[in-house]
Amino acid sequence: MLPPESPAPALAKIALTGLRKAFGPKIVLDGVDLAVNPGESLVIIGGSGTGKSVLLKCLLGLLAPDGGTIAVDGEETTHLSGRKRTDHLAKFGMLFQGAALFDSLPVWHNVAFRLLGREGLSRREARAKALATLASVGLGPEVADLAPAELSGGMQKRVGLARAIAARPDILLFDEPTTGLDPIMADVINELIVKSVRELGSTALSITHDMASAHKIADRMAMLHEGRIIWSGPKREIDHSGNPFVDQFIHGRAEGPIHMQVRGG
Amino acid sequence: MNILAPLGRTLIAFLATVGRLAAFTARALSHAVRPPFYFGALGRQMLDIGYYSLPVVGLTALFTGMVLALQSNSGFARFDAASAIPTVVVLSITRELGPVMAGLMVAGRIGAAIAAELGTMRVTEQIDALVTLSTNPYKYLIAPRLWAGLLMLPLLVFVADIIGVFGGFLVSVYTLHFNAADYISQTWKYLEFRDVTSGLWKAAVFGFIIALMGCYHGFTSRGGAQGVGEAATNAVVSASILILVTNYLLTGIFFAAP
Ligand SMILES: Nc1ncnc2c1ncn2[C@@H]1O[C@H](COP(=O)(O)OP(=O)(O)OP(=O)(O)O)[C@@H](O)[C@H]1O
Ligand SMILES: [Mg+2]
Numbered sequence: 428m429l430p431p432e433s434p435a436p437a438l439a440k441i442a443l444t445g446l447r448k449a450f451g452p453k454i455v456l457d458g459v460d461l462a463v464n465p466g467e468s469l470v471i472i473g474g475s476g477t478g479k480s481v482l483l484k485c486l487l488g489l490l491a492p493d494g495g496t497i498a499v500d501g502e503e504t505t506h507l508s509g510r511k512r513t514d515h516l517a518k519f520g521m522l523f524q525g526a527a528l529f530d531s532l533p534v535w536h537n538v539a540f541r542l543l544g545r546e547g548l549s550r551r552e553a554r555a556k557a558l559a560t561l562a563s564v565g566l567g568p569e570v571a572d573l574a575p576a577e578l579s580g581g582m583q584k585r586v587g588l589a590r591a592i593a594a595r596p597d598i599l600l601f602d603e604p605t606t607g608l609d610p611i612m613a614d615v616i617n618e619l620i621v622k623s624v625r626e627l628g629s630t631a632l633s634i635t636h637d638m639a640s641a642h643k644i645a646d647r648m649a650m651l652h653e654g655r656i657i658w659s660g661p662k663r664e665i666d667h668s669g670n671p672f673v674d675q676f677i678h679g680r681a682e683g684p685i686h687m688q689v690r691g692g
Numbered sequence: 693m694n695i696l697a698p699l700g701r702t703l704i705a706f707l708a709t710v711g712r713l714a715a716f717t718a719r720a721l722s723h724a725v726r727p728p729f730y731f732g733a734l735g736r737q738m739l740d741i742g743y744y745s746l747p748v749v750g751l752t753a754l755f756t757g758m759v760l761a762l763q764s765n766s767g768f769a770r771f772d773a774a775s776a777i778p779t780v781v782v783l784s785i786t787r788e789l790g791p792v793m794a795g796l797m798v799a800g801r802i803g804a805a806i807a808a809e810l811g812t813m814r815v816t817e818q819i820d821a822l823v824t825l826s827t828n829p830y831k832y833l834i835a836p837r838l839w840a841g842l843l844m845l846p847l848l849v850f851v852a853d854i855i856g857v858f859g860g861f862l863v864s865v866y867t868l869h870f871n872a873a874d875y876i877s878q879t880w881k882y883l884e885f886r887d888v889t890s891g892l893w894k895a896a897v898f899g900f901i902i903a904l905m906g907c908y909h910g911f912t913s914r915g916g917a918q919g920v921g922e923a924a925t926n927a928v929v930s931a932s933i934l935i936l937v938t939n940y941l942l943t944g945i946f947f948a949a950p
Contacts, residue, residue, distance in 0.1 A: 517826050521824045531809075540825050545825075
């Protein structure tokens with residue numbers, strides 16, 4: 428039996444404590460406490476607009492948090508800059524919600540970007556690795572020389588995924604990895620994430636709305652609501668969490684304690 | 693009292709923008725002079741700013757030189773000074789019109805393109821992605837554009853000078869019936885080295901301004917397609933105004949009475 432709560436933060440791969448972020452008067456994160464253990468796959472669920480993407484961006488330092496601490500491998504990261512920040516970022520592979528591919532570069536170069544840059548591989552080696560990574564997300568060599576704009580949305584997402592995992596980073600961050608994919612491809616991607624965590628020993632932090640996907644890839648789940656983590660625990664406990672917010676979310680009911688901001692009607 | 697409030701607000705907003713721009717410039721410069729350098733990106737930008745601007749800049753220079761000769765003739769003929777036309781053409785082109793016209797044309801072409809490209813990269817999170825892939829956007833995106841602007845505009849203006857003078861020559865010889873050899877010797881007679889070099893220095897400054905404005909407005913754009921459009925407009929307008937203002941200041945520095 429796993430311990431119900433995370434172990435001491437010092438052991439955690441990622442430890443967020445009291446993380447706060449507001450945009451003007453709008454408070455998005457209001458004291459998020461979250462720990463992810465090494466080699467664990469944590470899935471964050473939560474309604475649209477609750478700040479899940481903002482949470483990942485704070486973790487990467489793309490947005491400066493207003494308060495709280497972010498420790499990675501036990502090291503506080505909010506004040507890193509220059510070379511230290513670059514080294515820190517090298518631990519991460521990130522899949523953006525909108526893929527965020529570089530549209531001036533062909534697909535293979537997107538995937539090989541870090542291999543060619545920071546890792547200093549030759550073009551030929553980097554291309555070979557990029558093609559192998561593309562194959563693992565179900566894309567053949569015929570897409571390698573296309574521009575990202577020539578791909579469908581789901582294909583772009585998979586290229587983004589390939590780019591995130593190509594350099595085999597320590598920590599994988601996936602912002603809605605299966606949105607926009609057909610059910611079969613979604614399952615391929617789920618398998619791939621599970622495999623990355625199992626085989627590479629990476630730690631994964633994913634965001635998803637897709638409960639089937641969440642069940643497949645998660646070791647633990649956490650729910651973000653109104654700026655806080657209102658529930659977290661092993662995935663098999665989510666079905667009887669006893670938390671009405673979680674229940675409403677995982678069953679997708681319009682009726683319940685969570686009120687969607689819908690006008691009119 | 694209420695009349696002063698919007699004035700003060702505008703002034704504060706203006707000063708805030710100047711401050712942000714200064715901070716951005718300092719940061720961009722400090723990254724532009726330190727490795728790593730991305731020579732591939734630099735080459736692409738130099739091609740874009742230099743080579744692909746040649747037709748536009750060349751055409752502008754040609755017609756400017758031609759119209760200068762025509763105008764000077766109609767004015768100078770009134771007091772028998774038509775022999776000054778070659779000198780007027782070459783001095784106007786090399787000192788002022790070459791760099792300013794080229795600067796304004798390139799501001800329209802390149803300033804807008806840089807702002808739109810970086811703005812799109814910003815709103816589609818490509819710049820964020822760049823950061824997470826351990827690449828500094830100031831070094832990868834901004835430094836090559838600043839260097840390319842700084843290096844290519846003087847080259848462009850040098851070519852524009854030649855084409856502009858040639859335009860004046862064409863009109864003078866074929867329309868105003870000057871003797872071709874006389875026209876050329878007159879052109880050289882009063883031309884000084886610094887007439888040309890001052891124009892090239894100006895061009896380097898203008899090239900830097902164009903790239904800087906494009907980068908600043910693109911890099912800081914927000915708010916989707918509309919924001920990108922605004923960034924492109926602001927880049928062109930601010931670069932054009934800054935070119936005209938710095939041109940006046942630089943002329944004062946280069947040619948102030950000794
Ligand atoms: N750069 C920004 N400036 C201002 N507000 C922002 C910014 N980024 C996000 N927000 C606001 O923060 C809130 C959370 O946004 P976020 O993108 O994190 O939502 P999300 O949980 O990822 O939603 P979804 O599931 O729809 O992707 C939103 O209300 C959004 O308006
Ligand atoms: Mg999101």
